[in-house]
Amino acid sequence: MYPKKISTIKFEVLSPQEIRRMSVAKLNNPETYDDDGFPVESGLMDTRLGVIDPGLKCKTCGGKAGECPGHFGHIELAAPVVHVGYAKIIARLLSGTCRECGRILLKDERRDKFIREIERLKALGQSYEEVLKEVFRLTKAAKKCPHCGAEQIEIKFEKPTSFYEILDPEKKEEQKLTPKDVRERLEKIINEDLLPFGLDPKAVRAEWFVLTVLPVPPVTVRPSIILETGQRSEDDLTHKLVDIIRINQRFIENRDAGAPQQILEDLWELLQYHVTTYLDNEVSGIPPARHRSGRPLKTLAQRLKGKDGRFRGSLSGKRVNFSARTVISPDPCISIGEVGVPEEVAKELSVPIFVTPNNIEVAREFVLRKQSPKASYVIRPDGKRIRVIDTNQEEIAEKLEPGWIVERELMDGDIVLFNRQPSLHRMSIMAHHVRVLPYKTFRLNPAVCPPYNADFDGDEMNLHVPQSLEAQAEAKILMAVQEHILSPRFGGPILGGIHDHITGLYLLTRGEKKFEKEDAMEFLRAVDLSEIPAKDEYMGKEIFSFILPKISIKFKAEICQGCAICKEESCENDAYVIIENGKMLKGTIDEKAVGAFKGIVIDEIMRKFGSSITKKFIDDMTKLAIRVITRLGFTIGIDDEDIPKEAVQQIEETISEAEKRVEELIRAYKEGNLEPMPGRSLEETLELRIMQELGKARDRAGKIAGRYLGMDNSAVIMAVSGARGSMLNLTQMAACIGQQSVRGERITRGYAYTHRTTSHFRSMDLGSKARGFVRSSYKSGLSPIEFFFHAAGGREGLVDTAVRTSQSGYLQRRMINALQDLKVEYDGTVREQTSGVIVQFKYGEDGVDPMKSFRGKAVDVKRIIREIMEVKE
């Protein structure tokens, strides 16, 4: 069978005839159930509309609850009412057509030109909204009908459903148009005149926008629920429909009894209100209809709209089985390829065992087990599910045969998919092996935090259990963590050490440190090593070498000062790393060597030995680093940023000097002696020079502070090794926070007419203090004014991130929608899957898989040369 393709979807408006034709019952009874609890004839629960109570039968199709799909009914409205959803187009039609003859207020040639323009844009698949606006603008402005010559009166549309004719704009004389008047006018519009309004006369007649008959959805759409108390609780839609019928009947009674016009009008208004809120209970201009409890009713539009609506909530987004979600926490002792799963979760999730002659004994064992992991259900070939309990497990084990399915609890070694939102790249969902652990959180090795962008401040993650052998194999081969160590984003490692891993290895490998045998054994305890040379003392670099595969590599470490001429192996900073054949000879291991996103050593191991060995290296590296840092101890405190009095003095002087220079610049500017920079105005020049001067001052202050915060300072170690924080953070803590800015400029906002930022300054003060320069440090504390400017600058950052995330999220969505069915074929072309259209003749012009590239380049020439030279030797 060929799948059927949908070529077009066309939306039309239901005509009154059609509503009556599809209806099985005319409803006019506001009661729903009688005293015995049976549905009332012609009420909203009429059994002709279908049934929901078990035991009753549908009068239309004879089906029982669950079999009967439900059938529409209808209400004959005693007076026409406007459909809120079409109020806007009604307004356009009323002001665009003649009040006498109903023709469009355009000459025929003009009208036909617009029709052709719309047809043209439709054929091109482009939006013709602009043309409709133009038609509206022109017809609204017409004073006289070009067809019958009648004077036109301006129409006022008052949201949500009222229309008026403005008889005299000066005296504010208005004439309300009843829905009946509106409908009569719309009836007069001829089919051809509908086209320029964007309406297709084959699909819709203008008067159908005013309802004379209301369709009533089947009871299956609005089932009532029975509360625990035994009381029946009706659906919100039913409540609303009851209101409509009640008012409708009241209107009929009053009209037939010859009630005064005013009463009828009030009832009509009320009917309009109920129909409007039935369709959409969130229209502006009228109060939403409420439940007795005060909760606004969820009517038709509310069922569809918004995040939890039918589209976003039930169709695009669905809940899945075999999944779990909980908070994450770190565990450096498990592998990067593992995930710690709480026992409670493991008991709930299951994996099917498809019983065959080969595994029947294994399956039987699970059925017979008394403790987890045990079988929770078995499924017979006829599809019946049987729960395995203490009393029936032996009987089931006996009956077990090939063809059955045993669902067993999750256990160590099972493959699962692990995910953290927002899933922005493919590394956001990776396959891990299960480790069932006590407590209630998912555990993961901190080295896999970067690809998930996870931290442990309360983040939650999802876990999915693949249910077929194919899915499990695919996950293992394609999605395993180790297959994502190199990122397709930049062709380098995305996995790697973070924070303490880097600090730990820095402490271990820096300089010529020696460690006692006892320490060394403790460091290496968790690492799986077959042999270690027996010694009394071990060098730090030697210990690190134990976990290194046999690679050879030279590079500058993160701590490299960037000397003009690199002294390489004789670098006095120990910043030039030399590894030869798996032996670390020189340098310091830091972020550049093993860090996520940078990790040259990880990159090298990956390219030379592949994913399994790299995985083991990262596991060993993280375990080693954590043990080193725990044994040596590492801490920071607030007095780490203490600097001596003379340093404070120097910093004060530096900043004061800079402020003095700023004063001079301002004076020069005011006296007209400032030389403008090329291409800049005088004001811009002044601002730039001031920013420069104050920036330099902060840098100098930072340098002074840095001199007193030596390389043995923990915060400095973290900053230079790339573990966490930067020297700028330290400068701001110890020396000077510096210039605060909004939109890249000094802070100039404030009372515009007084030309000052706050009332603490004189008008037009351009000085550093008045424009947001914070000379204090975080440690010394900010003055109230400084604090205010700091808050102003800080807020910009918050707003930026908030705006950026929403914007990039939307951009991402659009890109995914555009690219989702492109595929790289085996011949290297990129094609659109349904149409077979070629998008690229060679993927990315060069056919290179960025994940297998060397930092984006197709080949690493240097490396090839090096390897060939090695072979020669």
Place this chain on the structure above:
Amino acid sequence: MRLQDHILVPKHEILKEEEVEKLLKLLGVSKEQLPKIKVTDPIVKEIGAKAGDIIKITRKSPTAGVSIFYRFVVE
């Protein structure tokens, strides 16, 4: 001035009948499944291609050396 003399304009040429056949067979597509270019495009006018022709574009590429692209000329 010829557009093709400009350094930013890559080489455009009309593919010969037999080359077209070979290309379409190699890729296993119809002409309509190729990327398109309008006959009104200045470069198409310059090389004198007509609707229904296929144009071969040879670009210099920083990563691949040369990269070859084809476009189907449409009205």
